[in-house]
Amino acid sequence: MKHLIPEFTAMRRRLPEGFEPTLVLPCLRRIQEDRGHVADEDIDGLAAWLGVPRIQIEEVLSYYTQFRRSPVGRWHLQACRNLSCSMRGAEGVIAHLGRRLGIEPGQTTPDGRYTLSTVECLGSCGTAPVVMVNETYHEDMSPERLDALLESLSR
């Protein structure tokens, strides 16, 4: 994470004095974007740089669902299964993705290309069902649109 320190320093510029702990979440997000997950050495480095206890960073990592301690596939497909999506066919979406990729939710394909997860409400209920691929929402999913999405990811 050391090469990210100039970026972390820039994040501080609009924060009041003494707000260093506030940077825990944004720094972890940036580390994860960079490495794909958060490694032990990142925790050590960030704790030292921010001057916060290591346990605080461990707690944050274990609490928030978006942080990962281990790698995921090149494409992380997160299908919403909350109410509005389920009412618009999310269970079929998840089953379809599982069949097409040959994995269950929570698993990664052996070639490391795809990880399938289920998530709770993504705030996309009006365009349900929704599948988030890495950072991008794909809304109004149907079997045809799912197949087109998988086709575009396979290129």
Next chain:
Amino acid sequence: MSGTKLIMNFEVTPTSHGLADYRARGGYATLEKVLQSMRPEEVTKEVTTAGILGHGGAAFPAGRKWGVIRLNDGLPHYLCCNADEGEPGTFKDRWILEHAPHLLIESMAITAYALQVRHAFVYIRGEFDLPWRRIAEAVEEAYAAGWLGESIAGSAFSLDIVVYRGAGSYVCGEASGLLTSLEGRKGYPRNRPPRLTVRGLYQRPTVINNVETLANVTGIVRDGAAAFRKVGTAKSPGTQLISISGHVQRPGVYEVEYGYSFAKFIREDCGGVLGGLGLKCVVPGGISTKVLTAADIEPLTLDHASVAAAGSGLGSGGMVVVAEGTCMVRFLQVLVRFYHHESCGQCTPCREGMGWMHRIVDRIVAGEGQLEDIDRLLAISKANDGTTICGMGDAAGYATVGIIAKFRDEFEHWIKSGRSLHEGRLEAANHEWLREAVPHG
């Protein structure tokens, strides 16, 4: 038509979210006027007189919250915009973040001036990527144009706004959980008192308002409290953004003047139930509010007093329409799975209770339920009510009690026969193609 529009009152185009278009619509003129000619107390007085209620779900008067801040206490004050929109069924703040980010920024600047805030935050849920890009870009545009930063518009007022991304936690949408998260820790809510307006972010006086609440501030200050009070009802002035989803013909975000007919809104504005099916029930304001049947909503109007009188709430405006033929046991299963997943684990009744409720409903769905399970769910709901630091435990209970009160027969049927009264169906009937793979039935 659902009345006056205060927020969604411009045409959405590929550039309408940008600074140039916002300026052409009169944007930042109100901030300039405030900085040149109003005292902070006058701004607060206008918002208090307008009587705007919080749009995050609790409907607490925004002016009363602001009124707690003592301008001359010598302490730094903070303002946080709650954009952690996570109540299932709610996606209205996303509309403002994506389409009217400068309205939010101008409103935050006016609010910050009223409360003498030097540093403000937009706490946005981590999954929102486009909304985050839109608000973050708008903040940079505002800095570049001098509407944020040092000595705004030549005045003595300076303001920094930091856009802060969450990382996946429903509980962080609760105001104190949000602040704990903003302090770089897991988002545990805090006991009150002290109120957050007394001891909030890093123990300093902090005002937290929902995106939509703040977005109304510019209009209130520009047109005056009296003009605002002419819209809506006496007890719920103004408008509400309603996000409607589920088995509805035209899902989406609608701005509705308070007092508009509930049934007419669904039937006419939103095109009725998907595929012309009958209406079974409606979640009126986010899944934590009690469901209302088709008969319940017939006499109601869309304002807080009317929906509250029917034993529910307009909450966050997250409305979910449920068609005839939907299985309410599986409906509840989705809800309790969600609450169990999102319980932060700090308070015993919620941490344990959510797990119990989830396992009990799973057991009923697996055909292994007992008739006593229905009363067990009600007893756990009652035990959670008021015994946890934040409202999540209570909310899960309200939702559960509401569903069982109206649809107890469906639970009894599944327990006695081992099968759903409605084939375990959550999708509307015209979604047959997706049902092949559904594991229940």
